[in-house]
Amino acid sequence: MAQAITREGFVVPPFATPSRLALVERLRASWLPESLRYAYFGSGGSETMDAAIRLARQYAAARGEAGRWKILGRDLSYHGTTVTTLAAGRQTKRRAQLGPLLPDWPTAPACYCLRCPLEKTYPGCAVACVDALEAALVEAGPETVAAVVAEPIGGSTAAALDPPDEYWPRLREICTRHGVLLIADEVMTGFGRTGRNFGVDHFGVVPDILVSGKGLGGGYAPICGLFTHEAIVSALAEAGDELMFFTYGAHTGSCAAADKVLEIMERESLVARAETMGRKLRARLGKLEGHPHVAEIRGRGLMLGVEFVKDRDALEPFAKEDNFTARVVAAGIGEGVFFYPSGIDPARDAIMLGPPLTIGDDEIEAMASGLERALDSAVRYTLGAPG
Ligand SMILES: Cc1ncc(COP(=O)(O)O)c(C=O)c1O
Structure with a gap:
């Protein structure tokens, strides 16, 4: 980190620098799903999830679908503590007192088999909670929804809520069918935590936007990545739009730390x-x-x-x-x-x-x-x- 900072100094996030390039190359070579080749870095989960939500909306607008602006989240979920990320999640304690600030976005039942919100039992339920998510999407008007956001394995709200294997493939199919982006919030689950590179890897699903932090910096430096595919990036570019960065996003020291963390993770399996x-x-x-x-x-x-x-x-x-x-x-x-x-x-x-x-x-x-x-x-x- 010291070497990188000394060598490169501060460079605003949109410029390619050696430490940024090295990290992106490593991510592409060994970590990311093949189609998610484009990266954006914030300093933490909330910031980067906020960018993901903005990106989903900007993508809809760039495609001429200006009516798509809602983000559909799920009960018992947490996506961060900015206004948009609190609105997309349902961490009720952290939302308390902030109600008037938060857009009233649609929500779907959690996938929580122990106390099924639909009072059903797996596997007889045929994963009815994902049907309920589609019903919430339809009720909100799919043409008004920019993205569905979900944690592959629920983290801080309900302690490692692990969905049945069918849940994510069906969620993927529902989002594709309704032309809605799927954002996987892997701030907690990503970079090896669950025994795979990413939580979605357990389910064979590739989201449109994957956000993953925490493990990326290994606790040594503040960094969180947003990864997406070319269609989204080029739609914004063609519309002359761009995803605004944070001054300390993709910070040189953080990129150097993350590159080293991943190198060690690879070396030590x-x-x-x-x-x-x-x-x-x-x-x-x-x-x-x-x-x-x-x-x-x-x-x-x-x-x-x-x-x-x-x-x-x-x-x-x-x-x-x-x-x-x-x-x-x-x-x-x-x-x-x-x-x-x-x-x-x-x-x-x-x-x-x-x-x-x-x-x-x-x-x-x-x-x-x-x-x-x-x-x-x-x-x-x-x-x-x-x-
Ligand atoms: C799934 C998830 N999303 C977003 C966040 C917010 O990340 P941060 O605390 O780095 O802003 C967290 C933090 O615990 C998280 O677990």
């Missing part, structure tokens, strides 16, 4: 490792499967979630005032492990586990046993059980 270690962590967490206050353990690779309930048979949540998740997290810190507090109603109490992809066996044991003790401590504190 860390995506495959996420899958292997994810299986181990999942297996070890299996000991909690019968726990009276664990409703479900879910997720893929090293993005796993655990949902807690007061009564497992009735799926009755703890009372809001119990702040159960906060108690698990606090007790976890006492154990030396930070569990990501997740969960909004109806998935009220849940945590996520997202360790570094370099995690080893001892750390898996520390996480899992730490969670067992943190959970027991939170239960004792909440229900006053003996011991």
Whole structure:
């Protein structure tokens, strides 16, 4: 990073520089779906998802479809904390108080099998939630919708909500049929986290716009990428339009850091490792499967979630005032492990586990046993059980 910054200094984002070119070449060679060859970089997920939403709208306008401006999101989703990204998501806690600022975009039910919003059961449901998404699209008027946005595996709102395999291929087909862009928000799931390069790779789907951050900089530098295909870029260019950048987007130091992070991930096969270690962590967490206050353990690779309930048979949540998740997290810190507090109603109490992809066996044991003790401590504190 220091070398790149010293060599290149500050250059506004639209110019190609050696560190930007090196990163894009690496992404094209080893990481991205073949058709998503065009890249734009922001400094974080919200910024870059905001750019994706603007791009979808600008693309519609460039094609003479000025009536397409809505973004259809899903319940129990989070896409960032700018006005457009909060509007597209349904992280109700983070939207509270901001209502008047947020455009009233359509929303579709979450794909949340544990408490199916349509009160159905998989596989008998035939993934009715994706039909419900299409119904919401039709109701909104597909000719008014620029894009559908979704996380391949839901992250911070409901702790690693993992859809059935049919969901994404059907979502892809619905978007194509209605001429609506599909934006995959892979800010959390991308760059190996789930044991594949990207979450959509589990489902064999290529979105029109893929946004992915977090893992790209490996925590060393702020960077998030937007990747899309040529038709979208050339439509804007032909219309004389452009996707506005942020001053510190594609920052030289961040591009250099990301290039090195990806080089190390390739060299050490860390995506495959996420899958292997994810299986181990999942297996070890299996000991909690019968726990009276664990409703479900879910997720893929090293993005796993655990949902807690007061009564497992009735799926009755703890009372809001119990702040159960906060108690698990606090007790976890006492154990030396930070569990990501997740969960909004109806998935009220849940945590996520997202360790570094370099995690080893001892750390898996520390996480899992730490969670067992943190959970027991939170239960004792909440229900006053003996011991
Ligand atoms: C799926 C998803 N989208 C967007 C964001 C927002 O990213 P940032 O916090 O970098 O702005 C997050 C952050 O957790 C996320 O998980």
